Amino acid sequence: MAARRRGIIPAPMADMPTSASTSRAPPNWAAWGRDLCAAAVVSLAGVAFYISSASLMFQDALAPHLPVAIGVALLGAAVLTFAATAQVSLRLVSVGPEPSSVPILAGICAGVGAETAGAARLPTAVAALMVTAFAIGAVCWLLGRRGWGDLIRFIPYPVIGGFLGAVGWLLVVGGAGVSVGQALDLPHAGRWLAAHAGGPLAAGLSIGVAIWWTMQRIRRPLALPVLILAGGAAVHLGLWGAGLDLAQARAEGWLLPGFERTLPPWPGSPQLLAAVEWGAVLHQAGLIFSAVVVAALALPLSDSSLEVSWDERADINRDLRVLGRANMIAAGLGGLSGGISISRSVLNHAAGAVSRASGFFQGAVCVLVLLWGGPAVGLLPRPLLGGLLIYLGLGLLKTWLIDGRRLARADYGIIVAMVVLTALLGFLPAVCLGVVACCVQLAVSSARLSPVRRLVPRSAWPGRVERSAALAEHLDRQGGRLRIVELQGFLFFGSTTRLGERIEALLAAEPLPQRLLFDFRHVHGLDSSAAQALGRLFKQVRGSGVDVAVSGLSADAQSELRRAEAMADGVTVHADIDAGVGAWDEAELARAGLVDAWPLHLFGSAEAAERALPYLETLDLAAGDTLFMQGDRPDAIYLLRSGRLSAHVRQGGREAWVRSIRAGGMVGEMGVFRGLPRSATVRADEDSVVLRLSAEHWGELQLREPALAARLDRHFLTLMAARIDQLTAQAHELSR
Numbered sequence: 001m002a003a004r005r006r007g008i009i010p011a012p013m014a015d016m017p018t019s020a021s022t023s024r025a026p027p028n029w030a031a032w033g034r035d036l037c038a039a040a041v042v043s044l045a046g047v048a049f050y051i052s053s054a055s056l057m058f059q060d061a062l063a064p065h066l067p068v069a070i071g072v073a074l075l076g077a078a079v080l081t082f083a084a085t086a087q088v089s090l091r092l093v094s095v096g097p098e099p100s101s102v103p104i105l106a107g108i109c110a111g112v113g114a115e116t117a118g119a120a121r122l123p124t125a126v127a128a129l130m131v132t133a134f135a136i137g138a139v140c141w142l143l144g145r146r147g148w149g150d151l152i153r154f155i156p157y158p159v160i161g162g163f164l165g166a167v168g169w170l171l172v173v174g175g176a177g178v179s180v181g182q183a184l185d186l187p188h189a190g191r192w193l194a195a196h197a198g199g200p201l202a203a204g205l206s207i208g209v210a211i212w213w214t215m216q217r218i219r220r221p222l223a224l225p226v227l228i229l230a231g232g233a234a235v236h237l238g239l240w241g242a243g244l245d246l247a248q249a250r251a252e253g254w255l256l257p258g259f260e261r262t263l264p265p266w267p268g269s270p271q272l273l274a275a276v277e278w279g280a281v282l283h284q285a286g287l288i289f290s291a292v293v294v295a296a297l298a299l300p301l302s303d304s305s306l307e308v309s310w311d312e313r314a315d316i317n318r319d320l321r322v323l324g325r326a327n328m329i330a331a332g333l334g335g336l337s338g339g340i341s342i343s344r345s346v347l348n349h350a351a352g353a354v355s356r357a358s359g360f361f362q363g364a365v366c367v368l369v370l371l372w373g374g375p376a377v378g379l380l381p382r383p384l385l386g387g388l389l390i391y392l393g394l395g396l397l398k399t400w401l402i403d404g405r406r407l408a409r410a411d412y413g414i415i416v417a418m419v420v421l422t423a424l425l426g427f428l429p430a431v432c433l434g435v436v437a438c439c440v441q442l443a444v445s446s447a448r449l450s451p452v453r454r455l456v457p458r459s460a461w462p463g464r465v466e467r468s469a470a471l472a473e474h475l476d477r478q479g480g481r482l483r484i485v486e487l488q489g490f491l492f493f494g495s496t497t498r499l500g501e502r503i504e505a506l507l508a509a510e511p512l513p514q515r516l517l518f519d520f521r522h523v524h525g526l527d528s529s530a531a532q533a534l535g536r537l538f539k540q541v542r543g544s545g546v547d548v549a550v551s552g553l554s555a556d557a558q559s560e561l562r563r564a565e566a567m568a569d570g571v572t573v574h575a576d577i578d579a580g581v582g583a584w585d586e587a588e589l590a591r592a593g594l595v596d597a598w599p600l601h602l603f604g605s606a607e608a609a610e611r612a613l614p615y616l617e618t619l620d621l622a623a624g625d626t627l628f629m630q631g632d633r634p635d636a637i638y639l640l641r642s643g644r645l646s647a648h649v650r651q652g653g654r655e656a657w658v659r660s661i662r663a664g665g666m667v668g669e670m671g672v673f674r675g676l677p678r679s680a681t682v683r684a685d686e687d688s689v690v691l692r693l694s695a696e697h698w699g700e701l702q703l704r705e706p707a708l709a710a711r712l713d714r715h716f717l718t719l720m721a722a723r724i725d726q727l728t729a730q731a732h733e734l735s736r
Contacts, residue, residue, distance in 0.1 A: 031354050038351035039361030042094055042344050044225045046362060047369055049344075049392075050077055051377060052385040053102045053336070055256070056174040058125070059183040061113035065122045066257065069109075070377060071264035072129060073097055074370040076335030081363030083326035085356050089315040090306055092353050094344035094362060095323070097336045099392045100163070100298045101136075103170030104291040105336070108132060108284045110183065115280040123265075123275040126334065130267040131281060132288050133327050133337035136295040141324025143296060149316035150300075156438035158411040159431075160301070161400045162418025163294060166430050168396025169419050171389045172208075179204025179386030181253045200253050203238075203383035207231045208390025212398075215391070222350060224343075228388065235381035246379070256385075258378035267334045290431055295339055299323060302340040310349065343392075410441055451487055451495040452502055453522055458482035461581055471664055474592060475585055481514040482584045484577060491526035496533035503537060507544050516541055517580045521552030526560055535566030542570055549573070551580045582660070612708050615701045617692040621684035627667070632678040634671025636694045640664065643688025647680040660685070669716050672698070 054069035062069070077096035084095045112125045143149055177183040180196045193201075211227045239249045249255050265272050303314035319340070327337050348358055369377070400415050407415070414437045421430040459479025483506065489495065503516070518534075526534075538548045551574040553561070561567050574580035616639070621627065627638060630650055645661040658680055661667055667682050672695055693701075702709040 032357055034352045034354050035358035036361050038348050038353035039358045039365065041222065041225050041351040042348045042353075042358070043362050043365035044228060045347060046077065046094065046096060046341075046344055047074070047365065047373075048228050048380075048385065048388055049099075050074055050097060050336075050366070051256075051380060052175075052178060052388045053097055053105075055178040055181075055382070055385050056102060056389060057106045057109045057129075059106075059110070059177055059181070061121060062109055062125055063181065065125075067374065068122060068126070068264050071370060072126065072334060073336045074366045075264055075333060076133070076330045076338055078363045078366040078370065079330040079333055079335045080323070080326045080338050081359055081366065083329050084322050085359030085363070087318075087322040088340070089318050090303070090310070090312055090340075090345075091356055092310070092345060092349045092358065093302075093306065093340045094348050095326070095338065095340055095359065096344070096362075096366075097338035098298060098302075098341040099171060099396075100167050101291050101294050101337065101339075103167055103174055104287055104294060105129065105132065106170075106174055108287045108291070111284050111287065112280050115283060116277050120275050120277045123272045124277045124280050126265060126267055126272065127276040127278070128281045128284055128288075129336060130331045130334065132291050133331035133335070135288055135292050136337045137324045137327030137329075137331060139292050139324070140296060140299065140320045140327065144317040144320030144322075144324060147317050149320045156434075156441075158407070158414040158441075159418075159434040159438055160297060161404055161407075161411070161415040162430065162434040163297060164396050165400035165404075165415050165419040166422035167294070168393040168400065169422055171393030172397065173393075173423075175204060175208055175386040175389030175391075175393060176201060177386070178389060179383045181382055200383045200386075203235060203381075204386035205390060207234075207383055207387025208394065211387060211391040212394040215395075220350065222347070224347065228384070231384045231387060232381055235383055236379075250378075254381055254383070256378050256380050256382060258375065264334045268332070291337070293431065295327075295337065296320075299339050302342050302345075306340070306342065306345055414438060414441070450502075451489055451491055451499045453486040453488040454484070455486070455502070455506070456484050458484065458581055458584065461577065471589060471662075475588065478588055478592075480511065481588070482517060482581070483513045483515070484517045484519060484581070486519045486522065486577075488522040490524050491530035491534075493527075493529040493533060496530045496537070500533065500537050500540075503541065507541065507546065512544070513546055515547040515549060515584060517549045517551060517574075517577065517584070519552045519577050519580075520550065520554070520557055521576065523552075523554075523557060526557055528560065528564065531560045531564035531566055534561060535564045535568075538566055538568070538571055547572070549580050549583075551576050608708060608711075611705060612701070615693060615697040615705075617694070617697075619690040619692055621688045621690060623684055623686045625684045627682040627684065627690065628678050630678055630681045634668060634676065634678060634695075636692045637669045637672055637698065638667050638682075639691040639693065640666070641689040641691050643690075644685040645682050645688060645690075646685050647682050649680045655681070666716065 050073040051070055054066060054073045057073075058066045058069035080095045080097075085093075088095065108128050109125050112128050113121060116124045173184050179200045181200075182192075182196070184192055211224070211231065214227055215223060235254065239254060244252070244254070246255065246258075250257060267273075299319060300316050303316050303319060306312070307314050323339055330337060348362075397419075401419065404412050404415055414434055417437070418430040418434045421433050457479045458481070459476045461484055485503070487499070491499075506513070506516075541548050548570065549572040550561075550567075553573065558567070558573075567573070572580075572583070574583065618641075619627075619638075621643070627645065630648075640661050640663055642663050645665070645667065647658040647661070647667065648655045649658050650656075661682075668678070670676070671678050698709075701712070
């Protein structure tokens with residue numbers, strides 16, 4: 001023992017197996033205890049909501065089958081919890097039916113109840129809920145499987161706000177109907193309110209407003225279970241004070257009907273399927289589609305909210321796959337569809353849950369209530385269940401109709417319009433309105449952005465072709481005859497309309513340009529309407545006597561323009577702006593007869609040019625020949641008499657084009673003047689004639705012909721100044 005303490009005998013390694021490390025770790029009873037307590041708190045709120053949801057779905061003609069609806073909701077909660085809790089990306093989420101889709105499911109059940117009768121009513125309602133759950137599961141699984149979960153984030157914010165605001169309205173209206181056991185008929189709302197004024201309706205509204213008001217001021221999630229218990233106790237105390245026993249209270253609509261079991265029917269039962277009226281289910285396709293959209297939206301919203309609340313990263317695509325499978329399993333067993341509940345998840349976290357065991361405990365509670373909770377469920381007051389729905393609806397309405405006033409006026413208007421349209425015509429027309437309004441808003445906003453990045457004359461373009469000073473001056477004077485129109489963004493009918501207005505104003509001004517060069521380098525895309533509009537614009541420009549050229553076209557844009565017949569004869573295509581400018585420069589110099597006149601401008605007279613020739617060596621270069629290499633010793637200055645040269649710089653093992661040199665241009669002077677190695681490699685792009693002025697001949701020219709040497713000095717300085725201006729302009733262009 002002493003040797004071990006002094007470090008002579010090594011202690012066992014931490015990763016070596018021992019009898020203690022290989023045996024199963026004992027259960028953490030403290031953690032399980034915390035999870036069980038948290039599950040009890042969350043289950044109280046959850047079961048109350050599930051029963052409220054069932055009461056909302058099965059009203060009026062379906063009201064006698066309320067125990068079946070409660071069983072469907074509880075079974076769905078249990079199946080979703082057991083099938084998804086272990087695999088969702090966030091540990092402490094609470095899974096089950098959630099508020100955003102319940103009002104739409106209630107609308108589906110109401111439609112089925114109105115279209116069916118007798119023994120077909122319940123089987124058809126169960127089949128409609130099964131089809132909806134399966135559709136939700138299949139779509140969510142497909143989105144997650146294809147990795148499209150994040151695309152849901154691109155849905156416009158006002159549409160999401162309108163969704164949730166409309167859900168809030170449906171929850172408030174549905175809560176009022178649950179409180180009295182009869183759905184609110186909006187076209188006859190006055191008669192309905194007169195018939196149910198006071199009693200359960202007043203109690204339900206009071207409970208809902210009281211819970212909402214208290215939760216606005218007490219931010220502790222544990223307050224909600226306490227308020228639910230207090231609300232139920234208050235109703236029972238009121239009934240006791242009024243001298244009503246359970247039978248009388250149930251007869252007057254204060255309590256749910258008593259029953260023993262809440263087991264739902266199995267949707268695969270041949271007897272049930274034989275009684276289904278599938279035409280009635282098909283008539284609810286619009287609402288089923290709405291339920292799928294809302295469920296697909298609710299999951300990313302829930303994940304995003306819990307990410308912020310818990311500072312954890314959620315995997316949306318994984319959760320879509322997991323909950324998609326869980327909803328399909330629930331559909332096969334006859335359970336209600338659902339997803340992740342924000343409020344119950346936050347409550348689970350605040351109640352002290354530490355692991356996924358809390359979720360399994362919540363599922364177990366749902367099973368217990370499903371199997372043996374019928375008598376206890378029959379004691380729940382209707383106003384409490386309706387008040388819970390009203391509380392949830394008021395929260396959504398406050399968020400989007402009151403707090404939403406801080407949004408932009410157009411966005412807030414879309415939200416309000418969706419809520420109003422939901423109240424008047426239903427949920428699906430409101431969704432369509434929101435999507436269309438946001439599309440129109442996006443189109444109008446995009447059209448306000450100018451599609452023209454720059455509209456500049458050729459003289460303002462930083463070209464990378466070097467010429468003699470005289471030729472460069474001529475091109476600058478004629479620069480207004482070529483106008484460069486740099487386009488940007490995504491082109492569609494709105495933006496091309498603004499472009500047309502800009503070009504029409506240009507054509508109406510004097511002097512009229514000779515050519516318009518439309519550059520598409522910064523265009524991200526264009527649709528067919530933009531291609532048609534551009535075709536009409538190009539035709540209008542050519543009809544005004546102005547040439548049209550295009551540059552920087554992507555393959556997709558060029559294909560779209562050709563389909564629209566915008567690339568008709570007379571439209572010249574260039575690879576980029578530099579190529580388009582170079583082509584115009586050559587045509588302009590040829591028109592002015594200046595292509596071969598640069599020696600006269602350089603030396604001042606033909607006699608002076610003749611005196612300079614003995615100092616210049618003529619070199620003939622074929623296309624591809626190298627004049628000198630980067631790093632060579634500087635031994636001469638070169639003047640390009642005809643043809644075209646290009647300078648390239650090698651960096652990091654790659655060679656990059658720097659500039660082109662045309663007739664009258666000069667290369668190699670910097671190396672000679674500064675005594676530094678060549679900074680670039682110069683090659684002939686085409687057959688060229690070069691005049692070589694060696695360093696020795698340059699010295700002789702300065703001694704014997706000082707006037708000619710002075711003219712060459714001025715030419716060198718002018719070209720270097722122009723080159724510096726080009727580099728400055730190019731740097732500015734890169735910074736844009």
